[in-house]
Amino acid sequence: xxxLFLITVAVVLANPARGQTCTCESNFxxxxxxxxxxxxxxxxIIDKKGQAAYNIHxxxxxxKVKTAKTLTECxxxxxxxxxxxxxxxxxxxxxxxxxxxxxNVSQTTNAAVHETWKVDIPKFEEYITIKKESDYEGVWQINxxxxxxxxxxxxxxxxxxxxxVDGWRExxxxxxxxxxDGDKLISTFFMRDHSPVKSGEPEFIGNNxxxxxxxTLKRLMPVFPDDPLVENYFKSMLSREPYLxxxxxxxxxxxxxxxxxxxxxxxxxxxxxxxxxxxxTENLIIDLRNNGGGSDECFTKLLxxxxxxxxxxxxxxxxxxxxxxxxxxxFATTEEYDFxxxxxxxxxxxYEKLQSRxxxxxxxxxxxxxxxxxxxxxxxxxNIGIIINDGNASTTEQFLLAAKQSKKxxxxxxxxxxxxxxxxMHTIDSPCNEFRxxxxxxxxxxxxxxxxxxxxxxxxxxxxxxxxxxxWVEFVNEILNK
Numbered sequence: 001x002x003x004l005f006l007i008t009v010a011v012v013l014a015n016p017a018r019g020q021t022c023t024c025e026s027n028f029x030x031x032x033x034x035x036x037x038x039x040x041x042x043x044x045i046i047d048k049k050g051q052a053a054y055n056i057h058x059x060x061x062x063x064k065v066k067t068a069k070t071l072t073e074c075x076x077x078x079x080x081x082x083x084x085x086x087x088x089x090x091x092x093x094x095x096x097x098x099x100x101x102x103x104n105v106s107q108t109t110n111a112a113v114h115e116t117w118k119v120d121i122p123k124f125e126e127y128i129t130i131k132k133e134s135d136y137e138g139v140w141q142i143n144x145x146x147x148x149x150x151x152x153x154x155x156x157x158x159x160x161x162x163x164x165v166d167g168w169r170e171x172x173x174x175x176x177x178x179x180x181d182g183d184k185l186i187s188t189f190f191m192r193d194h195s196p197v198k199s200g201e202p203e204f205i206g207n208n209x210x211x212x213x214x215x216t217l218k219r220l221m222p223v224f225p226d227d228p229l230v231e232n233y234f235k236s237m238l239s240r241e242p243y244l245x246x247x248x249x250x251x252x253x254x255x256x257x258x259x260x261x262x263x264x265x266x267x268x269x270x271x272x273x274x275x276x277x278x279x280x281t282e283n284l285i286i287d288l289r290n291n292g293g294g295s296d297e298c299f300t301k302l303l304x305x306x307x308x309x310x311x312x313x314x315x316x317x318x319x320x321x322x323x324x325x326x327x328x329x330x331f332a333t334t335e336e337y338d339f340x341x342x343x344x345x346x347x348x349x350x351y352e353k354l355q356s357r358x359x360x361x362x363x364x365x366x367x368x369x370x371x372x373x374x375x376x377x378x379x380x381x382x383n384i385g386i387i388i389n390d391g392n393a394s395t396t397e398q399f400l401l402a403a404k405q406s407k408k409x410x411x412x413x414x415x416x417x418x419x420x421x422x423x424x425m426h427t428i429d430s431p432c433n434e435f436r437x438x439x440x441x442x443x444x445x446x447x448x449x450x451x452x453x454x455x456x457x458x459x460x461x462x463x464x465x466x467x468x469x470x471x472w473v474e475f476v477n478e479i480l481n482k
Contacts, residue, residue: 022432024074028065030430031078031092031437032058035085039439040319040361041422044447045085057084072195075435086453088393088419091438094193095429114194115174117150117159124148125161128221134207136178140217147175147217155179165192176212178202187212205470206230214391233470236287242267244274251283251477252381259294259395271301278305283480284381285473289413293394302399304374306384308407311372313398316423316442317361320354324441327426328354361443368445372402384409385476388459393417400457411459412476418456421447 036042046054061081068074075092082090125148128138136156140147144164149156158176163169177188185201189212199213207224210217216237242256242263252274256267271278278284284305303311318324331337332347339347350364386403388411397420403409424441446452461479463472 022430022434024065024068024071024077025062027074027430027432027434028062028078028081031081034323034428034437035082035439038319038321038323038426038441039085039422040317040424040441040443041085041089041453044422044443048448049084054084057081071434076195078435086419086422088417088453089422089425089438089440091425091436093427093436093438095433095435114190116170116172117157117174119148119150119159119172121148121161121171124150125221131222134204134224136202136210138219139221140210141220142175142215142217145175146220149176149178167192167194176215178212189213189215205233205468209234227470229474230470232473236473237289242270244270244277246277246281247285247473247477248481250281250481251285252278252281253285253287253473255287256291258291259296259298259399261295261298264295264298267298268301271305279378279380282380283383283385283477285385285387285476285480287387287473288392288396288399289387289389289469289472290391291396292391292417293396293398293419296395296398298395299399299402303372303402304376305378305381306403306406306409307374308377309405311402311405313370313372313402314444314446315363315365315368315370316444317363318354318424318442320358320360320362322358323428324426325351325354325358327441363445382408383480385480386411387472387476388413388416388457390414390417390456392457393419394423397452397457404457410461410479411457412461412479413459413463413472415458416452416456418452418454420444421451421453 058081061077064077064080065074068077072094075094079090079092082092125139128148131137136149137151138149139161140149140158145168146161146163147158148161149158156178157174158178160168160171160173160175162171163173168175175190179186179188187199187202189197189199191197197213203211205211206226208219208226209230210219216234218234218238236255239255239257242254244252244254247253254270257263259267286302328347328351331339332344332351353364354362384403384406386400386409388400392400393416397416397418400411400416401420404411421444422440422442423444425438426441427436427438429436444452461476463475467475
């Protein structure tokens with residue numbers, strides 16, 4: 001049942017303090033106290049950075065918090081406070097509900113004040129259909145948004161044409177901006193919750209795709225001829241489902257966009273259907289780019305194909321507090337969690353063990369390290385190249401730690417995100433039910449000897465910026481076939 005504790009689990013606890021008045025300052029004090037008392041990585045970072053640095057951080061953040069005028073601004077500052085500890089496995093999620101407005105923090109949402117671009121959309125689309133040159137202007141698709149980008153002097157405005165997302169259905173809402181800042185171009189992309197994310201100059205990949213930070217736009221009008229490698233790249237990057245295809249007689253390509261627990265069956269099916277093909281082909285490329293993690297159970301059927309020698313996995317310890325331990329009791333006793341009797345029994349025993357050691361870190365698994373062994377080392381695949389980037393975190397990094405122990409495997413790409421040492425995310429609603437705090441329950445027993453958080457895992461083959469991302473598969477294919 002290891003998968004229960006090496007995945008991101010969100011369990012929402014109801015907060016009984018509904019109806020009270022909350023300010024940004026009181027919210028800050030609540031987040032600070034809750035995190036200090038319950039997050040498994042808190043003391044580790046204090047020991048690492050020092051109490052003095054933490055005191056200074058708190059004072060600076062409190063001064064900012066006192067100036068917050070909206071809930072959205074406050075939430076941004078609360079998240080900024082959290083980043084003192086790590087960049088992953090933390091979060092502040094704004095809730096939209098009927099909670100009463102606080103005295104000093106407005107409940108006005110971003111959507112209510114979001115900028116609108118005045119444009120005659122039919123005329124704009126008519127103009128775009130006759131456009132001959134490839135630039136930012138056009139009609140673009142990004143997930144559930146159809147966006148127009150129109151030039152505005154020296155800058156560009158991206159506006160909603162249609163959207164299947166609440167809060168974004170009004171045509172003309174500004175979804176992105178591309179603006180000059182001195183001699184540079186900067187981009188601003190407005191997320192689903194209308195919060196702005198700034199990045200550098202947009203990057204064209206081929207003629208019909210545009211990368212703005214972590215967002216990928218596909219051109220709908222006008223469409224220009226493009227390199228087949230670009231089309232294949234975006235087929236893989238935009239796919240939400242795992243798939244396997246043959247690159248040539250000696251190499252297979254397996255794309256796994258996510259290890260989310262909902263994708264386990266799809267991943268297992270792709271592997272099962274293609275098992276014989278995999279075992280008869282010399283090389284295998286596994287493309288994990290932007291796979292942010294999920295559940296360890298999603299990669300268990302993949303490990304036998306990589307296996308050459310026993311795989312060692314270092315366990316985690318759980319911080320025992322009354323708040324944290326409640327999760328185990330809920331798992332054991334609440335019908336909404338679909339666990340079998342054996343798992344519920346183990347959860348109840350874990351709860352009792354944790355409760356007997358409140359304030360301590362507790363290893364619930366007995367051993368510090370588990371060792372996975374298989375009966376067979378397959379001849380094929382002989383060479384396995386795993387493509388990685390900074391979009392890989394959490395469970396994906398756990399898979400990479402296992403894969404790297406195989407003599408068959410080499411990692412290609414760039415350094416991963418680095419979010420694995422402090423794990424098992426937990427959530428609790430704020431006293432006024434305005435936002436949700438995400439923090440972690442466990443720390444890896446690897447630290448401090450082998451840390452990954454905010455560092456990441458290094459590739460064996462660094463693919464530098466002179467190799468466009470759409471050529472990464474071609475590059476790995478050439479290396480494996482030499």
